[in-house]
Every structure is written in structure tokens, then in C-alpha cells.
Amino acid sequence: MSRVRFIHSLLFFSHLLVCVLLGLIVVNGDAQKEFYIVFLKDQPADAEFALQSHINLLSNLKGSDLDAKESLVYSYTRSFNAFAAKLYEDEADELSDSSSNIDAGVAGITPQSESFADEGFGPPPAKWKGTCGHFANFFRIKLIGARYFKLDGIPDPNDILSPIDVDGHGTHTSSTLAGNQVPNANLYGLAQGTARGAVPSARVAMYKGVGVSIFDPKQNMYPLISGDRVAKSSASMENARYCFEDSIDPQKVKGKLVLCKLGTWGIDSVVKGFGGIGAIIESEQFMDAACIFMAPATMVNTTTGDTVSKYINSTRSPSAVIYKSQEVEIPAPFIASFSSRGPSPGSEHLLKLDL
Template sequence: MSLCSCRNFPTPFLWFPLLLVLLTNASADGVKQKNFYIVFLGDLAGSRDIALDTHLNILSTVKGSILEAKESMVYSYTKSFNAFAAKLSKDEAKNLSAMDEVVSVIPNQYRKLHTTRSWDFIGLPLTAKRKLKSESDIIVALLDTGVTPQLQSFKDDGFGPPPAKWKGTCDKYANFSGCNNKLIGARYFKIGGRPDPSDILSPIDVVGHGTHTASTAAGTVVPDASLFGIAKGTARGAVPSARLAVYKVCWASDDCADMDILAAFEAAIHDGVDVISISIGGGNPNYVQDSIGIGSFHAMRKGIVTVASAGNDGPFMATVTNTAPWIVTVAASAIDRDFRSTIQLGNGKNFSGGGLTTFNPKQKQYPLVNGTDAARNSGSKENARFCYEDSLDPTKVKGKLVYCSLSGWGSESVVKGIGGIGTIMESDQAFEIAQIFMAPATIVNSSIGQIIINYTHSTRSPSAVIHKTHEVKIPAPFTASFSSRGPNPASKHILKPDVTAPGLNILASYTPMRSITGEKGDTQFSEFTLMSGTSMACPHVSGVAAYVKSFHPNWSPAAIRSAIITTAKPMSQRINKEAEFAYGGGQVNPTRAVNPGLVYEMDDFAYVQFLCHEGYNGSTLSVLVGSPVNCTSLLPGLGHDALNYPSMQLSVENNSGTTVGVFRRRVTNVGPAPTIFNATIKSPKGVEITVKPASLIFSHTLQKKSFKVVVKAKSMASMKIVSGSLIWRSTRYIVRSPIVIYSP
């Protein structure tokens, strides 16, 4: 088993248009000063370059020159509106406001900061309705790399003693300060796995992964959290008042042994937790041979919801992991925030680059050299172009920025190691993850790269500066390219992943025992950092499951999963071409999940019946239920027909004529009664979908009603995916079930 997150792994995606933001000598700290103003002009006219020139010309009228205007201006807004931000005196602001071209001039203000964005983005603000007493009785378990107990995210100010149901323990270990009324349990499990010199046999987190996921799921509220001022906001989990129990099963070597995982599941079930969050994957697709599948089945039988990450092997198809139907499987998506760094050349031109640099420049400009021009006399210019180890002449690099072609991470550490300042890296492979650099660095495409190379050869003293990274707004959500896709390799009848949640560039707590890049020589340590992966998406949904359970303590894991899937926000197949195989039911919607209207219930017998129909041998099922199962005595029918799953999936063989799928389902009314739900069907081209009956009439709460969905699909090309849906509507509720038809 391995961790399902990799904070800084490269992964291809579609480049967003580069945002040309002017950020000159003003640092992120400098922008806090009160003498910054935003100057609004009229409607946008002409190109963005023309608008930028207009901004500089207007600003130069009060600054005296274009050069001084460039030094004063920090932003040029040319996309949606026509404005710029600049450092001004009161008199300069007054003079600008008197100009005919200027609509208004307002002082820069600092409003109340909200989270690292992910919780607000998916609709769970701090002001969301809560049942605090019930929430404080919820225990969220994390099976991960441990935890850092002394951090602010795990403080217990205002917390009472642990719930009476808690049976767990927390002993003191090496480098581990112990638990409190927030972090009520911490244990470690290490029998398997490779040794690593940085490992400590205690629940302490030396990797940072577990600390990050735990704080995302249920961390307390921490104002003014950031990564050196980047992504600043209020860090928190979905359920800040809930308790945390941490079970360390993964180690610095990235090993997460099955036997350790099962031991942790067993302990968590015994200890009385309500939700298990496990951002680990790579197991056996056979449900009865997978430690997570087995452990989570036993948890389900005790009323515990297990939420797991889908894996980071996208965008390749059929790579999704943790596919057992009793698990909530989570894909990763983006929020509406990205990170860019502005490069300013000595000739005044500015460009936007990717990646994340936390460093404020100490000079206005640094000498700039192309890697090929800094090659060792006896070395290969081709190796120097990529800034490989031992390819550059230290005397030609010292004190300079170096332009390198990108073949992998680490060129900034090579340059820094021989006295350079940092690197500008060229790559036409796009990176949606904000790669954190250990020295000033950024990534540009080859078009911008050629301009920079031409500039270095056009002057005797080329120079440049890379400014500290800033945030930009982007369209979202979309599924991260690294997020593993369906179809489900373990069962062609069950749609996986179930839902998607924020997992790209998520800010949360981190360990002080490891630098933020983990690279040798990195001197950056922070209480918070950005990480990406389905590992980061998983605790978002774990937190939502805990949030739902705080309102409905007696709901089963199936009911909670159903509420999360059927209330998810649909996403665009135009943006995510793998459709539901990328995002499942859609983006998780916490406040709607609390009040779903209808739920698809299941007990453990339904899962066993499903497994029998899927071809599992009755004797092998004893690993789940404790004794052999007589599958021949179970009702006949298709496996997917036996399982009351909220989503429906039909596999259509190529050149097979018409395929017919029959899905029998039963819903429970969890809203007020009497009420009527009417069916709305969305059928893709070439597919006929019918539902009988078309209306469900409920006379009382918790009443159950059955219906049948028939899907008729014509033969389609291999690996084609088409999407439909069944929506049950009442005057108060919309209950949506995705219907996926595909050809393997």
C-alpha cells in the first residue's frame, strides 16, 4: 500500500491562459501597507496590452515617468474589468480621481479573511448551521502518517472531556507530547515496512501527510493561516468541534503495510470512532483480499463510515482504487484558486510563471544567464541546458538566475547548491499542481522561454527577478488530471469514484520536522503548507460525513454515503471528458447532504448478496462476515440488481445490438410527510431510460418505496462514455442519481 497523495509530483493538465499580473518591487508584505489604491477606469477597450499601456500612461501623469509608474503599479486588471492597483500618496490619489478617464479611486482595505478557500468553495462556511453538542460527540479517525499534536489545529480550548463512547488510548512516546480533549487518541502500528532513518516509533508525524489530512477533516479554527503569507485565510476542518483519533500506519519510506492497516482498523472500530478517513491506496481490487476493503466492511457493520481516496494514477482509465461499494471513494478536483509568480526582465517586460516560490527578492534585479551559456568548459552544453548536476560552471552561475529546460524537479536546488539565486524553467508540459520550490523559481512555456532566451543574448548584462508567488482566480471546479478514473476495475456494475472534493493545492497543517519540499538543503519550515492529491480530497468528504452524522447520529453508513452522492453538484462533461468516471456524482455539497430528502439504504446482507452475484465464493466471504456463506440460497438476479446503490452503471459491449439494464432500487423518505416525488429522466442520445412508477407518494417519514429503472442502450464505440440521470423531485428536494452507460 502507498499514500494516495504526492504533494509535488508533476502531472499533465490543460494550461490555463497565463495571467499577466504586474508585481514589481512591492512584496506580499508591502501590499499590506495602507497607501495602496485601486484605480477604476471605464469599459475595457482594445487588447489587454493596450489596456496595460493605458494604465501605465495614466499612472505616469502623477508619478512623473513610465519607469516610476511601473515601480508603483502592483496589479493591472485587464480581464473582466478595467482597473489597476498602485502605491500612491494621498495627493496622487486625489489627482488621479480628478482625471476624466478615471471613474473612481478607492483605498485598499483589508477585509475579514475566509479559509484556505476549499470549505467556502464547496458551500460550508463557518456560519453554516451546526449541532455543536452532537458534533462534539463525533470522533473522526485518520489512518495515515501520524500527527503533530502541538499545532494550533489540534488545540482543545473550550473542549469538554471525550465522549463516553470513546475507548481508545493515547500514550506518551518519543517526540510526542500526548493528546488532549481535541486529539483524543493517537497510536502507531509498525510491523511491516522498510526501515527509514527518519522514522520515529511513535504517532508523531515526520512526513506531514497525516497532519495535513487530519486538520483538513476536523481541525479547529486557526485564523491567519498561510504558507509564508501565500494562501492566507482561516484554516479549519469541516467539523471543528469534533474529536480526532490518529492511527499511524504509514512511514517515511512510504510503506503502509496491510497488517498494520488492518490492526488500525480493528483498533479504531473498537475505540468507538464514527468516521474513518484513509488516504491510502494501491491495494488488491479483489474485495476480500484488500486490507482496506476488509477493514472498512467490518467498520460498516459497526455503523462506521469509511471514506477513502480514489488514487493518483489519472488521467488513465480504470485506475480507481478503494472501490468496495461500502466505501465512499473520493476523486480530487480544483477550487477557484491558482498560484502564479511574476518574472520581471531587465528590459521591463513581465511574464507569469507557474509553481510556488515563497521568497521575496532582496534586489530589484539579478544577473540572468542561460544554462547552455553557463556550461562547464569540458562539459556537455545539452546537460547544462537542463541544469543537471555537475553540468554548470559555479563561477558563471554564482549570484545569478539561471534559465533551464525542465526535465524533472530539482534544477533550482542544483543552481542554489553552486551559489546561484534561482531558476526560470521552461516546459510545455503543463502543471496544475503548484510545485513548491526550495529557491526562487518558476516555470514558463517555450513561447515565453524563447523571449527570455532572446533577451539574454540581446544585451551584455541581462537581468531578471522572480517575485513571490501570488494567488489568481481560475474557473472551477474541474477534476484534477492526476485523480484516478473509472471504470471500476473490480465491478462493472458499480460506479467509482463516488464523488469529488477539493484536492488540488490545499492549505492545511504540516509538521515542523520536515521542510516544505522535503529536499536536502531546504531551509523552509512552516506550520501550514500546500499539498495536492486525492489524499487531500478524501478528508474533505470524511469531514462532510462527520458533519452529516452530527445531524443524524443514527444514520447508517449507506444512508450517509447516499446523502453525499445524491446531493452532489453535477459537473461538466465538456470540461471533464471522462465524465462520471472522473467525478462520480459530482462535487460534494455539505449543506445539502444534511437534508437529502431520500436515501438509498443498505445492510450488510445486501453487500454479501451482491458479492455472491459478482462471483465471489461463499467460503471466501467469511473474511467479511465471519462464517462461510451459502451463495446458492440467495435470491437470483444480477449483482448490481442486488445492491441498492445510489448510482447506476451499464456496460455495453461493442457490436452487441441493444443492451438492456434493469436496476431495482428502494428509497427511504427522510424528510417530512406527506410528500410526493416525481421522476425526471435525462437520457443521452442513443439511450432510452424509463422508470416505473414515475411518482413516489410517501405518507410518513422513514417510509420506503421501490421503483425500477430500465436502461436500453445501442452498441457504441469502445471506451465511449455517455451520461444520464434520474432525479426525484419534490417541492423541497432534488435527489439525483447519475446513470452511466459505457463501452469497455
């Protein structure tokens, strides 16, 4: 009898172990690997040594040479010491806590932008060997190189398999550096003037591997409500503070301005899509740069957010309005906190704009 009981216990334990292992597989399967570039401060002695040091670092992180080699996408060994790898977010965080510098993301360019028009330029220098590959429509006189790199060949549903810019970042940064003079540039009438890059006469080769409210209010005041008061239920109240799409009730949002905490970008569009008038977004970020919103919105710090919240909770019929942004003059020099001003602390051989 005791033997039968032992066998049943053993079978139960084995079944439980299989369930636990399957659970771990599911959890790991839900995580999404992203591309990261890891910059190392030391200069490589030679390419072979640098490659092995990159594999060793990944092997220590992942626990095996095989996983390290599968994760490694490319090693940079000429001008600076770095490598590209496919990592989970927690793995990138672990590397970031070490002496490595981690970067992630893609760039790209919008070739039809006036900042990259050909007028005033002669043919590209004869010694220029750059190319736009099979993206022939990119090659211009101002824009003389455009390439797209995705070494693993796996399509990204959030990207386009070409040098085209999908989020504006690459176009923004390249035009800041080398954009042509563009007269009468403005954002829906704001900040009208001539836009130009630091060196308008420069040509551009792009290799792809940031609140302004532009809306005029239709009336003097609108009903104001906080995110937790438009929750679908008491269970979704915490998420509703951040105006997450699946946590708020469209009927409670309709026709109102909503106070939301910043949890993810795009909550202004969520509020507008549910029939709301706009959003007041409370952020803990250092607000020294304007954000562009797709719906009427404004961003405030936590102190102002607390004041708005107290007003909502102490007033029978709270109301507010978001006016169209106004221009202000700020004495130069003034650089936003997110700026990548040089020189690079990671490598003196990595060229960065030093404003």
C-alpha cells in the same frame, strides 16, 4: 591439443557466465524496494480467498510462491480488497499496467499545529477505543489517535519511526478535512485570513504507514542564464539543463537566475546553495496548483520556457527578476488536478472526500 583448447574455452565461458551473473546481482542490488498498496476492484468473497488471490497475483509477477510470500506485507480483506507489498519500481509499473490501482507513500501529522489544538473540545467519546500507542505526547482531545506502522521493522533513513509528519502531506490533508479555525493564517503575508477544515468540530485519528515565491527581490534585475551554460563540462551539459547538483559549476551559477528544466524537486535549493539568485523552472506538468519553494523561484510551462530560452540565446546580456507572489481570486468550485476527489472508482467501500 584440441582437447586443451576446448578445456580453456570451457573455463573462459564459465568465468564469463559467473561475471554476467555477478553483474546481474549487482544491478538488482542497486534497485531499492518500496512499499506499495495495490487496490483490486473485486470485493473479496472471504479473507482466506482474498489472501490466496493476492499471493497468486504476486507469484505471477515474481515467478515463485516463495518470493510472493516474502514480498507480501499485509492483506486488506474487510472493507475493500487490497494488499501491501514490497516491490521494485518496474514490478509496480507492471502491476499498474494491469487492472490494479497502485498507491505508495506515508502520511503522518504535526500534533503541535494550531489546526489540531484542544480548545473548545470536551473529552473524547467514551466508546472511542483508539490509541496513540507509546507515543503518549500525541494523545490530545482533538487528536485522539496516532499510530505508526512498519510491518517489516526495517528503519527507513528518510522517515521517523513515529506518527510525526516528515513532509507535510499528512498534516495538509488532515487539516483540510478536519482542521480547527485558525485566524490570521498566512504564508509570509500571502492569502491572509481564517484557515479551517471542512468539519472543524471533528476529531482526528492519524495513521501513518505540494510554486509560491515568498521572497522580495533586492534589485531590479539579475543576470539570467540557462542550465546548459552553467555546466561543469560539455559531458555534463544535458544534466545541467535540469540543474542537477553534480553537473553544474558554482562559479557560473553565482549571482545569476538560472533557467532549469524540472527533473527533480529541490533544484531551487541547489541553485541557491551554489550562490545563485534563484531559478526559473520549466515544467511539462499541468500547472493548476502553486508550489512552495525554499529559494526564489517560479514555475513556467514549456511554451514560456521556450520563450525565455530564445531570449537568453538572442540577447547579449539577458536579465530577469522574480517578484514575490501576489494573491488572485479564483471563482469556486475549483479543484486541483492532483485532488483525490471521490467517489473511489476502485471500491465503493473506500471512503473518500467528495468535493
